[in-house]
Amino acid sequence: MNNENQDSSFKRELGLLDGTMLVVGSMIGSGIFIVSADIARQVGSAGWLILIWVLSGLITVIAAVSYGELSAMFPKAGGQYVYLKEAYNKLIAFLYGWSFFAVIQTGTIAAVGVAFSKFASYLYEPLSEKNILFHIQGFEFSAAQLVSIVTIILLTYINSRGVKNGKMLQTILTLIKILSLAGLILGGFFIAANTEVWDANWADAWNTRAFDKESGSWMVIGGGALLSGIAASMVGSLFSSDAWVGVTFIAGEIKNPQRNVGLSLFLGTFIVSVIYILANLMYISVMPLNDIAFAKSDRVAVVAAQYIFGPIGTTIIALMIMISTFACNNGLIMAGARVYYTMANDGLFFKKAAELNQSGVPAWALWFQCIWASVLCLTGKYGALLDFVMIIVIIFYILTIYGIFILRKKMPDAERPYKAIGYPVLPFIYIIVATAICVALLITRLNTCGWGVLIMLAGIPVYYFSKPKDDTVLN
Numbered sequence: 001m002n003n004e005n006q007d008s009s010f011k012r013e014l015g016l017l018d019g020t021m022l023v024v025g026s027m028i029g030s031g032i033f034i035v036s037a038d039i040a041r042q043v044g045s046a047g048w049l050i051l052i053w054v055l056s057g058l059i060t061v062i063a064a065v066s067y068g069e070l071s072a073m074f075p076k077a078g079g080q081y082v083y084l085k086e087a088y089n090k091l092i093a094f095l096y097g098w099s100f101f102a103v104i105q106t107g108t109i110a111a112v113g114v115a116f117s118k119f120a121s122y123l124y125e126p127l128s129e130k131n132i133l134f135h136i137q138g139f140e141f142s143a144a145q146l147v148s149i150v151t152i153i154l155l156t157y158i159n160s161r162g163v164k165n166g167k168m169l170q171t172i173l174t175l176i177k178i179l180s181l182a183g184l185i186l187g188g189f190f191i192a193a194n195t196e197v198w199d200a201n202w203a204d205a206w207n208t209r210a211f212d213k214e215s216g217s218w219m220v221i222g223g224g225a226l227l228s229g230i231a232a233s234m235v236g237s238l239f240s241s242d243a244w245v246g247v248t249f250i251a252g253e254i255k256n257p258q259r260n261v262g263l264s265l266f267l268g269t270f271i272v273s274v275i276y277i278l279a280n281l282m283y284i285s286v287m288p289l290n291d292i293a294f295a296k297s298d299r300v301a302v303v304a305a306q307y308i309f310g311p312i313g314t315t316i317i318a319l320m321i322m323i324s325t326f327a328c329n330n331g332l333i334m335a336g337a338r339v340y341y342t343m344a345n346d347g348l349f350f351k352k353a354a355e356l357n358q359s360g361v362p363a364w365a366l367w368f369q370c371i372w373a374s375v376l377c378l379t380g381k382y383g384a385l386l387d388f389v390m391i392i393v394i395i396f397y398i399l400t401i402y403g404i405f406i407l408r409k410k411m412p413d414a415e416r417p418y419k420a421i422g423y424p425v426l427p428f429i430y431i432i433v434a435t436a437i438c439v440a441l442l443i444t445r446l447n448t449c450g451w452g453v454l455i456m457l458a459g460i461p462v463y464y465f466s467k468p469k470d471d472t473v474l475n
Helices: 003-007 016-027 036-043 044-072 080-087 090-123 145-159 165-193 195-203 221-238 257-286 290-294 301-311 311-345 361-379 382-410 425-444 446-466
Strands: 131-135 139-142 209-212 217-220
Touching: 016 036, 016 165, 016 257, 016 311, 036 044, 036 209, 036 221, 036 290, 044 195, 044 257, 044 382, 044 425, 044 446, 080 090, 080 311, 090 145, 090 361, 090 382, 090 446, 139 145, 145 165, 145 311, 145 361, 165 221, 165 257, 165 301, 165 311, 195 221, 195 257, 217 221, 221 382, 221 425, 257 290, 257 361, 290 301, 290 446, 301 311, 311 361, 382 425, 425 446
Parallel strands: none
Antiparallel strands: 131 139, 209 217
């Protein structure tokens, strides 16, 4: 079955607003409310905290507008998988799809599910990871893990009932969390902003230091240690800025995809990047840097809400973050299954994943994703999941953006309704920066990032073992 026929089986029911809301809703999940604490511990100053978020925003927007060219060339279900297949070959595309299922999408869904339970337990302590429901030979199953898994199952069920259900839920919840986050930011600037706190945070804004857990004190860093701190910091900020690519996976269900996918990518990533920078400026305007770095369970937004609105504010913000993470996972779950659907049509995934149900959605693919994401929830560690996911995400972003250079030579006469802004300079800058981050992560966090790379490479023998015998299909 070719891609055109595949896409004709989908219903084009999503417009520009829906696409933008999917990008925004998938991006704004848990990170902006949590990871600034770890960034502050890694680089130790207000200036570097903001610079990390600005840099992450810039490279995210550069990547998104570069993807716009590919989305206009190949407006089909499957997104990044299709781009890699067209630029390289089916092996590279399979390795992406394999990693996407084993690590990227399911690991992200699990991490966001864990974050949901983190804030649910703030409202109701028995739901915390400390409440162990049972032990089995050293394995502990907590209430937080149960909550994570239940939310993933619920959202999978909703999305299996049709794209309209997922679309409606995504748009409503995304609008709620944008308004809520805007309220928190404005409240911080206009109610709780403290000139003394702001001045103190900016007094030594560029003096880099890192918190040493063993000694329990700050250490001045520079050179290699600073580069290591920046790379470690950007795991969190890039994770918070990720998942924007999800709109390309459902291109087969978007009206006028040649225009709307690329525009959704730009609008969504730009809106979220601005919100993230403003949120962090708000954090350093209302509380000392130490309060950001050592917020309980890294819940920076909860501490900020307490400064702004008092005790009631912490409850409101925790509820808002639960809505945010719920909407984020809805977008991730909706988009992810379309990749497995496209792979299955190429004979590179479970055959059942290529089937659409009566509602016109790949229900089997949704449930396969649900099962594995639920298994990953059993690891329960947010930080480890971030390292595990981001190294592979960045590697495939680099390959995909380099694919633009390949396709300009390989298909010079192909119709390009939209071209990458700033080509070749901006895509090249992204490749250089992202490669540097990958190298630094492999040097400094091999124990977690290394596992992600090994799982990706394990896909090579799996590909040759499972590919269809008809080689003409695989060219």
